[in-house]
Amino acid sequence: MSMTSMATTALARANRAAVDKATAALAAVSAKEFSSSAMPAEVVLDAAVSDANKLEKKHFEIPEPLMMGPGPSNPYPRANDAMSKALLGHMHAPMFPLMDEIQTGLKYVLQTENEATFGLSASGGAAMDAAVSNLLEPGEKAVVSVSGIWGERFTEKCLRHGAEVVQIRKEAGLTPSFEDIEKVLEEEKPAVLFLCHGESSSGTKQKLDGIGELCHKHGTLLVVDTVCTLVGEPFFTDAWNIDLVYSGAQKCIGCPPGLSPMTYSARAMEKVMSRKSKPDIFSFDVTEVGRQWGFNGDKRPYHHTPPINIMFAMREALQIVSEEGLENSWNRHLNAHYQLWEGLDKLGLKPFVKNPEDRLATVNCIEIPEGLDAGKLIANAFDKFNLEISGGLGGTAGKVFRIGLMGYNCTPRNVESVVTAFEDGLKQQKFL
Amino acid sequence: MSMTSMATTALARANRAAVDKATAALAAVSAKEFSSSAMPAEVVLDAAVSDANKLEKKHFEIPEPLMMGPGPSNPYPRANDAMSKALLGHMHAPMFPLMDEIQTGLKYVLQTENEATFGLSASGGAAMDAAVSNLLEPGEKAVVSVSGIWGERFTEKCLRHGAEVVQIRKEAGLTPSFEDIEKVLEEEKPAVLFLCHGESSSGTKQKLDGIGELCHKHGTLLVVDTVCTLVGEPFFTDAWNIDLVYSGAQKCIGCPPGLSPMTYSARAMEKVMSRKSKPDIFSFDVTEVGRQWGFNGDKRPYHHTPPINIMFAMREALQIVSEEGLENSWNRHLNAHYQLWEGLDKLGLKPFVKNPEDRLATVNCIEIPEGLDAGKLIANAFDKFNLEISGGLGGTAGKVFRIGLMGYNCTPRNVESVVTAFEDGLKQQKFL
Structure with a gap:
């Protein structure tokens, strides 16, 4: 698991000599070697360029249906317009207040005061991977409610990340009751319980009231998928004591897809901070993402390049939701x-x-x-x-x-x- | 690591009774229970809604600088326009030919005939995580060239995914020579070699000719980061025998960020297909992503919701690059x-x-x-x-x-x- 330091040192030593040699050689290079632009230069090619896959010039035409399926749904036109605004760098000073506004708007729609509230730079499915990677260490146990595809997916992801899974299964069209959940938590005492607020494959809504308290009693973190419900169904992250919530942009929020709302409770963040191993996905490590979003430390260093235009759209969509209430x-x-x-x-x-x-x-x-x-x-x-x-x-x-x-x-x-x-x-x- | 099947079975049995009970209870529910829309209904709230984080109605104003830093750079206006086209569902029939066009255009700019060529639904940094997660199994060894931040990041990601790392280090401003690389491959016989074509933190370009053959001789897969070079510097995936290439949208391709070009050679795909364990990130598993993109199997099932608008922009940007040559x-x-x-x-x-x-x-x-x-x-x-x-x-x-x-x-x-x-x-x- 760790870097082979012997090998690294040996190589570092070998390279030191190479560096010295190169430095000496380069001292002879003319200081003017770059001032050759009076004549257009041409790249020297190692190989012939293949035109086999060149795209033809073609007008971009695609139908524009009214999307009344399970998502994506058509975004608010104002969000679409905001998206096509000229780009700004994600590390430019004016971007940070914009990110702060997105965080504020997300806190409103998630009904939370969690500091660790942000948009993950990926799909809602990847936000599920992020939830598993951050909250579960290899060998830890998750209880996963399965009454459709999302519980199956959460199970698959837990297993891939090295966690153990106990499923609480219901036929499509049904959801586990409070008593079902109470029983399995008592028996299994899992590190994490996964529930799907809206199971979009079967159209069911999971009742959530009281389950947060139940989880806390058993030392379990409660993870809830709200991809198809957030802003469309009543939802209260804090009042319901939910530890991690993720959602999608392209459903009831009315933003184009590409930035997925996430919030971590203080308890969830404590768990992440006290892990024995780091989360396996660096790109989705909430402590790293949190530096760029400004909720982990005072500096806001570069972590990755987010989908900046979708951030423009997300801010506008959240403003529209705020206007409606x-x-x-x-x-x-x-x-x-x-x-x-x-x-x-x-x-x-x-x-x-x-x-x-x-x-x-x-x-x-x-x-x-x-x-x-x-x-x-x-x-x-x-x-x-x-x-x-x-x-x-x-x-x-x-x-x-x-x-x-x-x-x-x-x-x-x-x-x-x-x-x-x-x-x-x-x-x-x-x-x- | 595996599901506790005893517990799952027990729970499934318990739930069977619950299902029967629920079905009986529901037989009594009126068939008309939903036809109540003559009067507007109101949701019943479990908690009071907090307006603490409601966003104010505010015109969206942000500066529009000419971005001459290391990226993102301003996208082609035509790509920006294409992005704001009305949304189409990612599983709608007209979307698949569009994805095929993106694949074709990516094959052109990557100069490859690899079937497994697509846009990853995330940042270039996440594409690096995807490369590590797909190509390396826990305990396998990677040799990583480090002469700036990207080699450090690749190292960090390898370690998080359970791989072993040997670094070949150079001071910022230098790159390892063919001989440096030859020596370390002979000594270490790694599963993967990582090189950064363009190290954007120090402005260096890695010479790549001949290194693919060297890697093949030692049974090593060659991974190259082209985030800041693709379309801007000569690059030949196939002629240079490179096994995995990833890039970013927002640099020389001239597309807004959010969809990251990736290509896997046949050798890389063989490695993925013959793994002992599945890649830990389900969302980025190339065999799963490949079903939706159409290069793994005949069906194109749902895997995740991609950033559809960025796909529109990517197609247009690739067309522009094709037009220029x-x-x-x-x-x-x-x-x-x-x-x-x-x-x-x-x-x-x-x-x-x-x-x-x-x-x-x-x-x-x-x-x-x-x-x-x-x-x-x-x-x-x-x-x-x-x-x-x-x-x-x-x-x-x-x-x-x-x-x-x-x-x-x-x-x-x-x-x-x-x-x-x-x-x-x-x-x-x-x-x-």
């Missing part, structure tokens, strides 16, 4: 959800999640009626209405349609468009 | 480099890298004259000319200025602006 946003999502199901019910469509309390407002799973060609209905919506209806994912593939009602896209008019597209598709196949 | 681009960078040094020489400024052959065209390190206040000169350039001149990094901090001549920014007019800013700064401090 979180309660208003949550109510908008809830009402769109009711509107959607009222419309689908009239068409004879049924929810996949049986218990209304467990249904996500943001990602809605619809049972595919027996005999219906789901692919045809989805293609019809895309071709005729320029509208995305999505199929299932993982365990729900082939069993459900999925409709996202998220962020900028979550409006009564868009809900009506979705219902119309379903109606048209059902009529085409003589289901209506 | 690689040789033209390399010559443009070389001539700007000569022009810069001709100008700086007249001002009495000296290059930090003594051997002209070792000097990067893309990142130019300038010795800070004794007694000059470098920070004042940099601030003057930014405040008066809206132009970025950068200081050193790591071992060169406080010793050099750094000027990037990269991509869209690499023009005779911009070089003149840099020289003018230096002249003005030197005059202010009575150095001229």
